[in-house]
Amino acid sequence: MSEVYQKLEKIVEGKHISKDLYVRHAYSRNVDLVLQGVPDIVIRPKDAQEVSEIMKIANEENIPVTPRGGGDCEFGGSKPIGNGGIVLDTKRMNKVINLDQDNLIVTVEAGISWGKLNDFLCNFGLYTGCMGPGSGMTAAVGGGISHHSVGGGGCAKYGACTNQLVSLEVVLPTGDIINTGSQANKYSKYPFNRFGNGPDLAGLFCGDNGIFGVKTQVSLQVFPKPPYAAYKTFQLPRKEREVSAKIMTEIRQKGIEVYDLMFLMDLIVRLGCQEGMFPFWENLKKKRGVIFYTIEANSEVELDEKVKQLDEIMVNNKTEELGQEIQDGNIAKWHYAEQGHWQFYHNLWGIYPSMQPLTAECFSPIGLYPNVLNDIDQWDMEHNEDMQKIFNITKIRPIAGSGPVLLIDGNNVEITCGFTSFWNYYNGEVHDIIEETNLMLWKSLLERVTKHGCQWYMMGDYMSRLMVDIGAYSEEYYNLMKSIKQVLDPKMILSRGKFNFWGEK
Numbered sequence: 001m002s003e004v005y006q007k008l009e010k011i012v013e014g015k016h017i018s019k020d021l022y023v024r025h026a027y028s029r030n031v032d033l034v035l036q037g038v039p040d041i042v043i044r045p046k047d048a049q050e051v052s053e054i055m056k057i058a059n060e061e062n063i064p065v066t067p068r069g070g071g072d073c074e075f076g077g078s079k080p081i082g083n084g085g086i087v088l089d090t091k092r093m094n095k096v097i098n099l100d101q102d103n104l105i106v107t108v109e110a111g112i113s114w115g116k117l118n119d120f121l122c123n124f125g126l127y128t129g130c131m132g133p134g135s136g137m138t139a140a141v142g143g144g145i146s147h148h149s150v151g152g153g154g155c156a157k158y159g160a161c162t163n164q165l166v167s168l169e170v171v172l173p174t175g176d177i178i179n180t181g182s183q184a185n186k187y188s189k190y191p192f193n194r195f196g197n198g199p200d201l202a203g204l205f206c207g208d209n210g211i212f213g214v215k216t217q218v219s220l221q222v223f224p225k226p227p228y229a230a231y232k233t234f235q236l237p238r239k240e241r242e243v244s245a246k247i248m249t250e251i252r253q254k255g256i257e258v259y260d261l262m263f264l265m266d267l268i269v270r271l272g273c274q275e276g277m278f279p280f281w282e283n284l285k286k287k288r289g290v291i292f293y294t295i296e297a298n299s300e301v302e303l304d305e306k307v308k309q310l311d312e313i314m315v316n317n318k319t320e321e322l323g324q325e326i327q328d329g330n331i332a333k334w335h336y337a338e339q340g341h342w343q344f345y346h347n348l349w350g351i352y353p354s355m356q357p358l359t360a361e362c363f364s365p366i367g368l369y370p371n372v373l374n375d376i377d378q379w380d381m382e383h384n385e386d387m388q389k390i391f392n393i394t395k396i397r398p399i400a401g402s403g404p405v406l407l408i409d410g411n412n413v414e415i416t417c418g419f420t421s422f423w424n425y426y427n428g429e430v431h432d433i434i435e436e437t438n439l440m441l442w443k444s445l446l447e448r449v450t451k452h453g454c455q456w457y458m459m460g461d462y463m464s465r466l467m468v469d470i471g472a473y474s475e476e477y478y479n480l481m482k483s484i485k486q487v488l489d490p491k492m493i494l495s496r497g498k499f500n501f502w503g504e505k
């Protein structure tokens with residue numbers, strides 16, 4: 001390994017590579033605490049050329065490489081599976097390369113965060129539409145495209161962040177560098193369109209979870225931020241899951257364009273108030289679920305008309321409006337006007353600092369989500385005995401349920417469900433039984449949600465392998481993915497182990 005290290009050191013001028021134990025360990029985890037392996041080397045290249053040289057050496061030496069953006073994947077996608085290999089950190093590639101104000105397209109290096117990019121764009125009255133994921137202060141644009149991320153605001157209007165993708169610069173697993181969309185024509189001077197010049201090859205890399213190539217540059221459409229916005233929050237009546245789904249369906253069927261529409265279940269409101277996360281809801285008499293909307297408009301008349309239509313739906317569904325200001329309970333205002341969309345999930349996940357999320361974050365049609373959430377309650381009851389094993393040690397039971405349910409493009413929602421639990425190191429002692437139980441519970445919940453027909457977009461290592469394990473892909477579909485992988489990456493260098501192409505568990 002030391003010879004390889006020396007070769008790699010030359011590529012990144014020595015400074016941007018490490019084999020120190022503490023650095024390798026820092027790169028061996030994501031948000032979940034499952035430790036699957038520690039890399040030998042962490043490297044931080046500055047551009048596509050350096051990435052290409054790294055990939056060529058990795059091929060020569062048959063060393064696996066895991067690309068990493070912000071490391072916020074909830075299913076462990078940006079850490080190695082098994083000990084060894086290289087973690088390729090893209091966060092040094094974090095510059096805005098060009099803002100084409102005539103054509104409203106921005107080109108960035110893939111490691112830039114959504115927060116930094118939008119901070120830059122707001123100087124021009126622009127934004128990315130879908131603001132990336134809720135982790136956007138740290139998560140990278142390349143990570144978002146690799147996950148097909150939604151959630152950081154704007155996804156009811158703009159859809160997932162891949163919707164605004166125009167063109168990609170990608171280093172293929174063998175080290176070749178390609179450009180997609182309009183840039184597939186080498187005579188094109190600047191990126192302007194994703195489709196054409198043959199099939200949509202950018203699509204191959206959207207949601208690929210880092211198996212088909214390393215994204216080094218991303219061109220995205222950007223949008224002028226409309227001058228008018230309205231945001232309102234409502235408490236839901238009983239049967240909040242069904243009523244919130246009905247409201248979402250009615251809004252979609254009436255064709256009213258909303259920027260954000262989010263349902264927060266009663267459990268989150270209750271626990272959040274209890275832990276001081278929602279001071280503005282402390283005085284609510286009943287800690288019921290809430291729903292909020294945000295709309296944008298180019299004129300006051302347009303705004304008023306949309307508000308009228310939406311409020312009629314809210315009233316007809318017996319919701320109760322909370323006040324206009326944040327302190328009155330209007331979380332929608334905080335979410336939009338104070339960029340709460342990038343803070344909310346961090347607060348939510350840190351609600352019990354010693355507990356960790358084991359998520360089952362997925363897409364579903366609006367009509368399906370009440371059933372999925374009801375079934376998670378049922379699953380929780382069925383697994384009480386296992387939950388008790390953890391309770392017996394920690395005196396706090398794992399908490400299952402759903403965080404926000406967000407309207408996204410079409411009639412789909414993103415469900416942020418799963419459970420939070422303690423990990424094996426508790427109160428100064430290692431308890432293997434906690435880890436074993438968590439993993440068994442996580443697998444069983446993910447399998448259950450998959451069998452509702454939900455769709456996974458952030459799959460990391462854990463979910464990508466589980467889909468294969470439980471036979472959720474058709475043979476033909478799985479074989480096609482595998483064939484593409486074999487052509488692009490004959491030595492299976494990039495993200496080795498994901499999707500279980502090689503039969504590892």
Ligand SMILES: Cc1cc2nc3c(=O)[nH]c(=O)nc-3n(C[C@H](O)[C@H](O)[C@H](O)COP(=O)(O)OP(=O)(O)OC[C@H]3O[C@@H](n4cnc5c(N)ncnc54)[C@H](O)[C@@H]3O)c2cc1C
Nearest residue numbers: 069070071072073077134140142143144146150151210215
């Ligand atoms: C607090 C919190 C809130 C979150 N909220 C949301 C949310 O609202 N919506 C949502 O969709 N997700 C959410 N997530 C999950 C996750 O943060 C996002 O999906 C995010 O887009 C991941 O970006 P990242 O840069 O951190 O990716 P990483 O975790 O670094 O990587 C994600 C995957 O992409 C691959 N990858 C990363 N960069 C590249 C690249 N340049 N080229 C090729 N492959 C690459 C990695 O190998 C990995 O498989 C949240 C996570 C946290 C911790």
